[in-house]
Amino acid sequence: MVGLSKGEKIFNYCNYVFMVLLLILMLYPFWYILMGSLSDSKLAVGGGLFLIPVGFSVDAYTAILQNSAFLSSLGTTLITTIAGTAIGTFFTATTAYALSKSRLRGGVFFAFIVLFTMLFNGGLVPNYLLIKELGMMNSLWALILPNAINAFNVFVMMSFFRGIPNELEEAAKIDGANDLTIFFRIVLPLSKPVLATIGLFIAVFYWNDFFSTILYINDKDMWQLQAYLRNLIENTSMAIRGGSGTAVTAQMNVSPFTIRMASIIIATVPILIVYPFLQKHFAKGAMIGSIKG
Amino acid sequence: MKKSLGLLIVTVFMLVFSVACSNESGGESSGEKGNNATGEAGTGPLNVSLTLMGGPKTPDAWVNEALAKDLTDHLDRDVTVEDIFLPSWSDAKTKINLMMSDKSSMPDVLWFWDMNKEYKQWVDAGVLQDLTPYLQSKGQNIINYYNRENLFYSWDPSGKIYRIPGDVSEPGTMTTMIRKDWLDNLGLDVPTTIDEYVDVLRAFTFDDPDGNGKDDTYGISGENLYRAFAPFFYAYGVDVEQFMIQDDGTIKYGSLMPETREVLELLQGLYKEGVIDPRVLTNTEQQDVDDIMANGKIGSIYRWVAFFNPESTYNLAFKEKNPDGEYIAIDPIKGPSGFSSDVPSDAIGWSFLSVTGAAEEPETVVDVIDRMASPETYRLITFGQEGELYTIDENGVYDSKLSVDERNKLGLGNYNWYVQRKDEANLENTPEVNELFAARDKSSRPMREKIFFVKSLNRPMWTEYATDINTLRDETFWGIISGNLPITAYDDFVDQYGALGGDKIDEETNKLYSEQKNQWEEFNAWYDENIEPYK
Numbered sequence: 001m002v003g004l005s006k007g008e009k010i011f012n013y014c015n016y017v018f019m020v021l022l023l024i025l026m027l028y029p030f031w032y033i034l035m036g037s038l039s040d041s042k043l044a045v046g047g048g049l050f051l052i053p054v055g056f057s058v059d060a061y062t063a064i065l066q067n068s069a070f071l072s073s074l075g076t077t078l079i080t081t082i083a084g085t086a087i088g089t090f091f092t093a094t095t096a097y098a099l100s101k102s103r104l105r106g107g108v109f110f111a112f113i114v115l116f117t118m119l120f121n122g123g124l125v126p127n128y129l130l131i132k133e134l135g136m137m138n139s140l141w142a143l144i145l146p147n148a149i150n151a152f153n154v155f156v157m158m159s160f161f162r163g164i165p166n167e168l169e170e171a172a173k174i175d176g177a178n179d180l181t182i183f184f185r186i187v188l189p190l191s192k193p194v195l196a197t198i199g200l201f202i203a204v205f206y207w208n209d210f211f212s213t214i215l216y217i218n219d220k221d222m223w224q225l226q227a228y229l230r231n232l233i234e235n236t237s238m239a240i241r242g243g244s245g246t247a248v249t250a251q252m253n254v255s256p257f258t259i260r261m262a263s264i265i266i267a268t269v270p271i272l273i274v275y276p277f278l279q280k281h282f283a284k285g286a287m288i289g290s291i292k293g
Numbered sequence: 294m295k296k297s298l299g300l301l302i303v304t305v306f307m308l309v310f311s312v313a314c315s316n317e318s319g320g321e322s323s324g325e326k327g328n329n330a331t332g333e334a335g336t337g338p339l340n341v342s343l344t345l346m347g348g349p350k351t352p353d354a355w356v357n358e359a360l361a362k363d364l365t366d367h368l369d370r371d372v373t374v375e376d377i378f379l380p381s382w383s384d385a386k387t388k389i390n391l392m393m394s395d396k397s398s399m400p401d402v403l404w405f406w407d408m409n410k411e412y413k414q415w416v417d418a419g420v421l422q423d424l425t426p427y428l429q430s431k432g433q434n435i436i437n438y439y440n441r442e443n444l445f446y447s448w449d450p451s452g453k454i455y456r457i458p459g460d461v462s463e464p465g466t467m468t469t470m471i472r473k474d475w476l477d478n479l480g481l482d483v484p485t486t487i488d489e490y491v492d493v494l495r496a497f498t499f500d501d502p503d504g505n506g507k508d509d510t511y512g513i514s515g516e517n518l519y520r521a522f523a524p525f526f527y528a529y530g531v532d533v534e535q536f537m538i539q540d541d542g543t544i545k546y547g548s549l550m551p552e553t554r555e556v557l558e559l560l561q562g563l564y565k566e567g568v569i570d571p572r573v574l575t576n577t578e579q580q581d582v583d584d585i586m587a588n589g590k591i592g593s594i595y596r597w598v599a600f601f602n603p604e605s606t607y608n609l610a611f612k613e614k615n616p617d618g619e620y621i622a623i624d625p626i627k628g629p630s631g632f633s634s635d636v637p638s639d640a641i642g643w644s645f646l647s648v649t650g651a652a653e654e655p656e657t658v659v660d661v662i663d664r665m666a667s668p669e670t671y672r673l674i675t676f677g678q679e680g681e682l683y684t685i686d687e688n689g690v691y692d693s694k695l696s697v698d699e700r701n702k703l704g705l706g707n708y709n710w711y712v713q714r715k716d717e718a719n720l721e722n723t724p725e726v727n728e729l730f731a732a733r734d735k736s737s738r739p740m741r742e743k744i745f746f747v748k749s750l751n752r753p754m755w756t757e758y759a760t761d762i763n764t765l766r767d768e769t770f771w772g773i774i775s776g777n778l779p780i781t782a783y784d785d786f787v788d789q790y791g792a793l794g795g796d797k798i799d800e801e802t803n804k805l806y807s808e809q810k811n812q813w814e815e816f817n818a819w820y821d822e823n824i825e826p827y828k
Contacts, residue, residue, distance in 0.1 A: 062698075063698065066698060066702075067349070067351070067701070067702075068351060068352070068353075068702065069350070069351065069352060072352075124387070124391065125390075125391065125394050128391045128394065128395075129394065129395060132395065132397070132398060137398070210380075210384075211384075213380065214380045214384045214387055214388050215387075215388075215391060218377045219352070220350060220352035220376070220378045221352050221353070223380075227380055227381070227384075230380070230381045230383075230384070231350065231380055231381040233381075234381040234382050234383065235349075235350075235381075255580075255610075256580050257580075
């Protein structure tokens with residue numbers, strides 16, 4: 001802080017203090033959840049501030065992780081997230097690329113069909129019957145395919161592809177490239193930012209998806225992680241169904257509070273880890289290195 | 294670089310497809326039905342699919358094999374049990390609806406709750422099977438366990454039974470509880486009348502019953518439901534949420550009875566004094582109340598009998614924080630007229646079992662449910678093998694050798710609410726708790742006789758107008774208790790009731806009451822002919 005007047009220094013210090021306070025304000029909810037999840041269930045029910053865990057205990061994590069259904073549900077979610085992201089991103093890109101070309105015959109019609117799904121859908125039961133008749137019930141396909149292409153993502157990518165100059169493709173064509181070569185070797189490499197963005201959207205969607213399990217899966221070995229956690233949380237907090245007041249909570253050794261906190265950690269941390277890896281793609285400009293001048 | 298990108302994409306795809314394919318084939322084979330397509334009670338292998346909601350929902354657990362083996366021995370043919378675990382409470386109805394939308398995806402046995410409208414549709418569509426003949430031939434455990442009244446509420450006036458209750462509560466599940474140690478500290482007797490009760494609550498609030506020198510105790514707490522104040526309402530012989538049978542034989546909504554006004558006025562005063570825990574107005578979740586109770590600052594509460602099982606989680610949480618604290622259950626408080634009663638549960642049950650059209654051998658399927666309802670098999674699938682997993686000492690006290698986690702791993706409880714037995718087969722209740730349940734059965738009878746439990750699933754007026762009326766009632770009543778509204782607001786509510794559709798509800802309910810009386814006669818004749826001889 002060389003060359004700053006006294007007033008500026010004071011302002012800077014105040015600024016820092018304010019920013020740090022703001023930081024604490026933002027981080028505290030996460031901290032609270034983390035500490036709550038590590039607290040002893042019987043002591044944590046008193047509530048209050050959690051700067052450190054009250055009576056350290058990992059029982060909540062043990063309860064979640066030890067359950068045999070946890071590993072299988074984590075496996076399901078990993079497979080559907082990875083496969084769904086690959087399939088979803090790829091087909092979103094191909095769909096969007098085709099639609100972005102004005103020389104596509106009936107392009108308006110196809111774009112309308114895609115748009116239509118944003119506004120209307122067949123409804124729950126018809127969808128269910130469709131998936132059933134396609135023979136996908138109780139299979140991972142039912143978790144992956146119905147959500148692979150989202151109309152919104154298609155339009156985002158479409159407008160991105162429209163921004164890629166036609167001259168670039170014409171140049172490639174003159175060099176003897178066909179449409180597929182152009183798509184794979186010119187367009188896709190130029191589209192990393194949008195691929196990363198849409199890929200992340202899709203990945204987060206698959207990671208958070210629990211409703212597909214409810215619709216299409218009967219076999220508990222194939223439940224998605226979020227469906228498993230949701231069931232676990234409700235099982236511990238819905239103390240009473242029948243009136244006798246014992247039936248459900250007696251199953252668990254832990255309190256709904258710590259279970260809920262631990263579930264939030266387990267459900268969010270893995271997908272949070274993905275963000276830093278994709279960050280550089282968001283930041284990068286779109287056209288660097290392709291066309292200059 | 295570009296080549297490797299293409300290669301990467303291709304590799305990922307191949308990987309993905311191969312993984313997904315292998316899983317698909319695995320899924321399909323497990324979804325296949327057993328070879329039971331041959332029709333009537335066969336001898337070949339049997340696969341029976343059950344929708345399940347209770348317990349830990351552990352897949353492929355020990356309990357599944359144990360049940361399959363038990364059924365195999367019982368039916369003398371190979372039986373596999375296909376567990377279909379329903380998702381969480383908020384999603385399970387969606388799942389049930391979807392499964393029932395198509396015959397090929399229906400389970401053999403459907404467990405459901407609360408879905409009166411859908412149930413009616415299923416019956417009308419003919420997708421549920423009439424269980425009467427199968428109950429007669431194979432359902433002895435079921436018809437011996439459930440009493441006449443239980444079956445009445447599931448009986449179709451056409452003389453058929455399309456569902457049986459999955460779980461019916463004990464007749465009286467709740468009790469007035471009071472801190473014994475606080476009574477002793479203050480030298481007070483157990484209250485029996487409403488005046489004594491109020492005095493005790495005041496003392497609990499103001500006389501520092503826990504002796505810590507702080508004014509941090511409340512007389513009474515509970516959840517944001519009227520039953521939290523059952524010791525007051527019931528002493529005056531009124532339940533504001535039920536239809537009450539009047540002395541002249543007509544039916545009146547409990548909220549409208551003049552006694553309600555008296556109770557609200559009393560509660561308003563107590564709230565103002567600070568005797569009532571203000572959190573009663575905000576406690577929306579059961580869990581909040583359990584936490585408040587565990588913190589040990591509440592003198593009296595209307596709560597579950599099952600609390601008194603020493604192993605219950607509530608009891609453990611309370612004891613952990615208040616090693617010297619002790620709650621006791623007391624008899625219901627007597628009102629000004631000497632009337633007293635505990636809250637009776639309905640005999641309807643809260644969840645049900647139906648056999649769907651997908652079951653190709655309905656008789657055998659009923660046999661399966663019946664076997665699960667037998668005391669031996671019930672104990673096996675709920676508590677495990679006696680001697681191995683639990684012991685019963687000479688006083689009849691059950692002691693599990695396993696931790697909760699271990700029991701969950703075995704899947705004990707997966708088959709909850711498939712005819713949940715509340716008698717001696719429910720080992721978890723200590724003999725004292727069983728006695729208390731029996732006592733609450735008796736002490737809840739006075740009100741049981743005054744309340745009209747509606748059987749009909751077809752109540753258009755109630756469906757249309759009840760929400761508005763109850764919203765106004767809740768605003769008014771809780772407003773009065775909290776002191777935000779004067780007691781005269783109650784009179785306004787009563788005046789508005791009729792205009793809000795209350796007149797139509799009253800008319801409908803009175804009609805249903807006389808109809809239900811007739812139906813009860815018909816049912817009794819039917820029961821004597823179709824069930825009684827087969828017990």
